[in-house]
Amino acid sequence: MKPQVFAYHDPSSVEEALELLARHGPGAKVLAGGQSLLPLLNLRLARPEVLVDINRIDSLDYLAEESGWLRVGARVRQRWVERDPAVRRAVPLLAEAVRYVGHVQIRNRGTVCGSLAHADPAAELPAVAVAVGARMVARSRAGAREIPAEEFFTGPLSTALSPDELLVEARFPCSPPGWGWAFVEVSNRHGDYALCAVAAGVCVADGRVRDARLAYAGAGPVPVRLPQAETALREGWPLEDALRAACSEARRLLEPEADIHASADFRRHLAGVLTERVVRLAYRRAVDGAGGARA
Amino acid sequence: MATRWLGSPIKRNEDPRLLVGQGLFVDDVQLPGMVHAAVLRSPHAHARILRIDARRASQHPEVLLVLTHADLPPALKEPLPKLIPHPDLKHHKTQYALAPDKVRHVGEPVAFVVATSRAAAEDALELIEVDYDPLPAVVDLEEAAAGRPALVHEDIGTNVAAHSVQRVGDYEAARARAHLVLARRFVVDRGCASPIETRGVVAQWDPKARQLTVWDSTQAPIPIRNGLAALFGLAQKDVRVVAPDVGGGFGPKIMMFYPEEVLVPLAAMRLGRPVKWIEDRREHFLATNHERTQIHDAEIALDQDGRILGVRTVFLHDAGAYIPYGLIVPIVAECTLPGPYRVPNYHAEFRAVFTNKTIVSPYRGAGRPHGVFVMERLLDLAARQLGMDRAEIRRRNFIQPHEFPYDVGLIYQDNAPLIYDSGNYPAALERALEAVEYDRWPEQKARYRAEGRRVGLGFACYVEGSGIGPYEGCRVTVEPSGKVFVATGVGTQGQGHFTSFAQVVADALGVDVQDVHVVTGDTAAFGWGTGTFASRAAVVAGSAVHLAAKAVQQKALQVAATLLEASPEDLELADGYVRVRGAPSRSVSLGEVARAANPLRGVIPAEWEGPGLEATRYFAPPRGTFSHGVHAALVEVDPETATLRFLRYVVVHDCGVVLNPLILDGQIHGGVAQGIGGAFFERLVYDGSGQLLSGSFMDFHIPTAVEIPEIEVHHQETPSPLNPLGAKGAGEGGVIPVPALLAQAIEDALDDLDLEITQMPLHPDALFHLIQAARRRQP
Amino acid sequence: MRIEGNETLHAPRDRVWALLDDPQALAGCTPGLEELRPVGPDEFEAVLSIGIAAVRGTYKGKLRITERTPPLRYGVQVEGSSAAGFVRATGVLELEDQGVQTGVRWSGDVQVGGALTLGSRMIPGIARMLASQFFQCLDRKLQEGAA
Numbered sequence A: 001m002k003p004q005v006f007a008y009h010d011p012s013s014v015e016e017a018l019e020l021l022a023r024h025g026p027g028a029k030v031l032a033g034g035q036s037l038l039p040l041l042n043l044r045l046a047r048p049e050v051l052v053d054i055n056r057i058d059s060l061d062y063l064a065e066e067s068g069w070l071r072v073g074a075r076v077r078q079r080w081v082e083r084d085p086a087v088r089r090a091v092p093l094l095a096e097a098v099r100y101v102g103h104v105q106i107r108n109r110g111t112v113c114g115s116l117a118h119a120d121p122a123a124e125l126p127a128v129a130v131a132v133g134a135r136m137v138a139r140s141r142a143g144a145r146e147i148p149a150e151e152f153f154t155g156p157l158s159t160a161l162s163p164d165e166l167l168v169e170a171r172f173p174c175s176p177p178g179w180g181w182a183f184v185e186v187s188n189r190h191g192d193y194a195l196c197a198v199a200a201g202v203c204v205a206d207g208r209v210r211d212a213r214l215a216y217a218g219a220g221p222v223p224v225r226l227p228q229a230e231t232a233l234r235e236g237w238p239l240e241d242a243l244r245a246a247c248s249e250a251r252r253l254l255e256p257e258a259d260i261h262a263s264a265d266f267r268r269h270l271a272g273v274l275t276e277r278v279v280r281l282a283y284r285r286a287v288d289g290a291g292g293a294r295a
Numbered sequence B: 001m002a003t004r005w006l007g008s009p010i011k012r013n014e015d016p017r018l019l020v021g022q023g024l025f026v027d028d029v030q031l032p033g034m035v036h037a038a039v040l041r042s043p044h045a046h047a048r049i050l051r052i053d054a055r056r057a058s059q060h061p062e063v064l065l066v067l068t069h070a071d072l073p074p075a076l077k078e079p080l081p082k083l084i085p086h087p088d089l090k091h092h093k094t095q096y097a098l099a100p101d102k103v104r105h106v107g108e109p110v111a112f113v114v115a116t117s118r119a120a121a122e123d124a125l126e127l128i129e130v131d132y133d134p135l136p137a138v139v140d141l142e143e144a145a146a147g148r149p150a151l152v153h154e155d156i157g158t159n160v161a162a163h164s165v166q167r168v169g170d171y172e173a174a175r176a177r178a179h180l181v182l183a184r185r186f187v188v189d190r191g192c193a194s195p196i197e198t199r200g201v202v203a204q205w206d207p208k209a210r211q212l213t214v215w216d217s218t219q220a221p222i223p224i225r226n227g228l229a230a231l232f233g234l235a236q237k238d239v240r241v242v243a244p245d246v247g248g249g250f251g252p253k254i255m256m257f258y259p260e261e262v263l264v265p266l267a268a269m270r271l272g273r274p275v276k277w278i279e280d281r282r283e284h285f286l287a288t289n290h291e292r293t294q295i296h297d298a299e300i301a302l303d304q305d306g307r308i309l310g311v312r313t314v315f316l317h318d319a320g321a322y323i324p325y326g327l328i329v330p331i332v333a334e335c336t337l338p339g340p341y342r343v344p345n346y347h348a349e350f351r352a353v354f355t356n357k358t359i360v361s362p363y364r365g366a367g368r369p370h371g372v373f374v375m376e377r378l379l380d381l382a383a384r385q386l387g388m389d390r391a392e393i394r395r396r397n398f399i400q401p402h403e404f405p406y407d408v409g410l411i412y413q414d415n416a417p418l419i420y421d422s423g424n425y426p427a428a429l430e431r432a433l434e435a436v437e438y439d440r441w442p443e444q445k446a447r448y449r450a451e452g453r454r455v456g457l458g459f460a461c462y463v464e465g466s467g468i469g470p471y472e473g474c475r476v477t478v479e480p481s482g483k484v485f486v487a488t489g490v491g492t493q494g495q496g497h498f499t500s501f502a503q504v505v506a507d508a509l510g511v512d513v514q515d516v517h518v519v520t521g522d523t524a525a526f527g528w529g530t531g532t533f534a535s536r537a538a539v540v541a542g543s544a545v546h547l548a549a550k551a552v553q554q555k556a557l558q559v560a561a562t563l564l565e566a567s568p569e570d571l572e573l574a575d576g577y578v579r580v581r582g583a584p585s586r587s588v589s590l591g592e593v594a595r596a597a598n599p600l601r602g603v604i605p606a607e608w609e610g611p612g613l614e615a616t617r618y619f620a621p622p623r624g625t626f627s628h629g630v631h632a633a634l635v636e637v638d639p640e641t642a643t644l645r646f647l648r649y650v651v652v653h654d655c656g657v658v659l660n661p662l663i664l665d666g667q668i669h670g671g672v673a674q675g676i677g678g679a680f681f682e683r684l685v686y687d688g689s690g691q692l693l694s695g696s697f698m699d700f701h702i703p704t705a706v707e708i709p710e711i712e713v714h715h716q717e718t719p720s721p722l723n724p725l726g727a728k729g730a731g732e733g734g735v736i737p738v739p740a741l742l743a744q745a746i747e748d749a750l751d752d753l754d755l756e757i758t759q760m761p762l763h764p765d766a767l768f769h770l771i772q773a774a775r776r777r778q779p
Numbered sequence C: 001m002r003i004e005g006n007e008t009l010h011a012p013r014d015r016v017w018a019l020l021d022d023p024q025a026l027a028g029c030t031p032g033l034e035e036l037r038p039v040g041p042d043e044f045e046a047v048l049s050i051g052i053a054a055v056r057g058t059y060k061g062k063l064r065i066t067e068r069t070p071p072l073r074y075g076v077q078v079e080g081s082s083a084a085g086f087v088r089a090t091g092v093l094e095l096e097d098q099g100v101q102t103g104v105r106w107s108g109d110v111q112v113g114g115a116l117t118l119g120s121r122m123i124p125g126i127a128r129m130l131a132s133q134f135f136q137c138l139d140r141k142l143q144e145g146a147a
């Protein structure tokens, strides 16, 4: 398990990095935390000719709240997001979900943007991005563009980024008042990719769900948002009926793949069970005014 | 004997060194000029090799040597040695160092490359062209037994390597008069040990001295040395095998040989340079032995009081592609099955079957978890049918403390009669039940239920054969410095021998345990022995250590008696001195005694048995000794997500006299963790073409500290009469009953569903489908 | 690993069949196909370059048309290997006449060997993604042809 020979660059500016990506095209790979890329290299499943290490680009190391958005630069480690009180306040779902990513050691190195760019269909953070409606900021030498999360994930391990683009920032909208968020997951062990996970937000006023967001990991080729289940929550009443309707929508509409860990019907079943659990939790948080995650 | 050290929970001598990274594992061996090997492995489960072209690899600028079967010397072209033959093992097929014309499992070595770096060696592997003609893969065990869809070894005309029957009494007659006969099929699927340190070999050849030194992460350095000497035509004295620190063995490292163990020395001899090969994790999953798959069709016959009249098990054992290690696993399984119960009539019959999968040899438990799973499940299900309490059915069938030695009537893995030496089975169960408050369980369970929680209580009993022969030996030497050096042939893979053996010696010689330095696993330090397996090191090597230490003690007294002009009976050993009892000022240090025992002039009396404060002794037990225990646990089941959480885990463990409770607890904790892993989290999943789909830690889920509960250990001590320490083996007890216990606990937690768990390991998806099926059956 | 799915192609069944029956047209829509050389009746040597994110490889192998029942069923078998391992797949397409459009029921069985087995969790999803690219391309061709 030794990688094939590759050329290694560690630019100190975004411009240099973009230059390298433009020069080497699909033969180049960005190295962020390396928690997904290095295993692939060592197994020789990935054989890039060039690695562009972005760990020396200090300008990508920022976490900022700005006009209703939490901006997460490409070098921000998952552990930072997990521990920062501002994140817990602004995007509580992100703070809660990130703890399900591997273990502390992994999160010390792994980056938020790396997880998004890696686009594992069972990963937590892409589901969060879809649930809250995050936007990905991609830059290439040609310029910058913003890609809504729902358009960013195009397939298993596949995104809308082109080979010469760097994901420089992920932007998460800050949670508006009245919303409660929650993330639940079933995995074989703590720290594994989800057999199924659901990220949810509900906006509650006078005890009624006014708005809802639901996104699933491990339930399809990309993180899946389920507008039909959201509608069921919004329009159903009393809450128990709404929940039942949302769960049955989840079971009906999701098309998870089977793999060695879980059959498709188990995943579908989990999606239903977890929908109920996550919405109850989010609802309670919205009502309590806790806004989001456990402290 | 004063036992200041033995029996105390002292910390391990080896830990400071290991914890600060000063251990010496095989990959830590760095030699000048060392080069690196990599192995080309079959990507197919079953295929004919039509052509191998290694020319491009040989031309790689960093490549020094490429070996295929054709390049091997005659002795290495033969199949590797057959270990542990058995009359019922008709087809003792063993693997080749490099496959000649056919590959029989994914991962089987096909070519071997040595280059200046491992990375270059891996580059070169990709340059070797092999044309395979894939054959149908033999994956399903029952199909395999029927010879379908192909023969793993065509020349024997069958996939059945062995058919073996053992009988006690007359099961058919017992069945005919039974009140209840309950039959079930039990399936245990593959598992593997996953030691943190994978295998690894470094070899160095000194062409002038004609001496070969091999560092090998093995459990059996001495047999490896003897085998290498025979293969390469060297004297045993000219081969040194060192198993330095070994980062976990658990059974698979007892093999002899794995192909790399002969290929690395061969390459070192060909090249005249040290060669290193370190198995990577991906190789480990494919090329280090697995265990566990067995399908048991089992039956129990009972009278109306729940007394066992007889048991029958007819089972298939998946041997994998070859069967180098013989029939140990299925024999241990059938011999463990009766457990602590009186089984007057017993019929055990198995077929060991070749499949196109990784080779099987013992892994911690080694058949015992299977036997216990079958027996405990039969009792649980029978109790249910009889409307009897599951503890009560066990109480009625236990062998009683006065019945020892108890002859089970079978022949065990050491070819000796299976005779339990001692034990107290009822007491162990009662202690475990008390610890989990079994008598109050119905109310407690109802309370959980009222909170909406599904919690089940499970427990399981087992007897663990351990401490088998043939022998181990030990040399104890006191040097003039007063320090004590102990050398034994068994290897150490984390069991704490550097401490427990030191405790035995420290007590005998009256020295501080930290002044006792133990060397294990270096054939240059001690050249006789068999290895660390079957929970035998503490019992067999420990007893040899004890005998050698006692001999040194006697000699110290004799020598000191001359120095102190006293009679040996009036002397005592304490604090590193030999003292006249009652007159401590009249004393001489052990170091001085050692010096006096090796004089430059004068006469050595015959009773000294030679010079020096040193003695070598061997211990050869007549047969194995039998530990036993009971585990009990509270397990919470989420029936909607089919996941588990252990709330409590209690172990009552009886391995005779406890040498070091701290080390023993560690053995048990590790065992339970491995048992839980093997029962619910870890799975080796093969597809229909014989590919392993869970061959990395991404998919093979070893539980972490999050999944493993606090483990509460109670020690019960029933000494063994078979060895001077009264000790019994403790290496495997932690894992053995876990599958049986877990099945019972889940059934208890979901008792309204009337589940029957007859397969292991489980995992969330399997449990989900069991629950769904049970729900569908409900009215 | 079995995967299956349904697609709708926006052209009548005989046109769909004609396209499927034309190896060159088919080749144009097979994701990553770089070379397709006929080596016998219904048998081709193929070079595919498939890249999913960082995992990309060039697979050399054979493509065989195993069944051709116009205009109903079409079967293929593909075998390829790269340094990362090998892939063997069989696939069957069944065409259903739906007037101006055609329903395609497809199913496949994918086997992998070598290091690729470590990605088994991802393979059905990736196979489905590649299949969907294939059908989208066919549909585009059909619509271009109609225009």
Ligand SMILES: Cc1cc2nc3c(=O)[nH]c(=O)nc-3n(C[C@H](O)[C@H](O)[C@H](O)COP(=O)(O)OP(=O)(O)OC[C@H]3O[C@@H](n4cnc5c(N)ncnc54)[C@H](O)[C@@H]3O)c2cc1C
Pocket: A029, A030, A031, A032, A033, A034, A035, A036, A037, A038, A074, A100, A101, A102, A103, A106, A109, A110, A111, A112, A113, A114, A115, A116, A117, A118, A120, A122, A123, A124, A125, A161, A165, A166, A167, A168, A191, A192, A193, A194, C053, C054
């Ligand atoms: C033991 C273990 C457990 C894990 N468990 C989980 C888990 O439970 N859930 C989970 O989601 N993940 C898990 N992971 C993966 C881990 O979370 C990774 O951190 C994450 O997927 C990738 O982040 P990274 O910064 O390490 O990216 P890298 O590994 O450096 O890169 C991953 C991929 O994204 C690309 N990339 C990275 N950054 C950028 C960028 N800025 N622009 C463009 N492309 C980019 C790389 O080229 C590469 O293809 C686990 C990993 C390990 C080792």
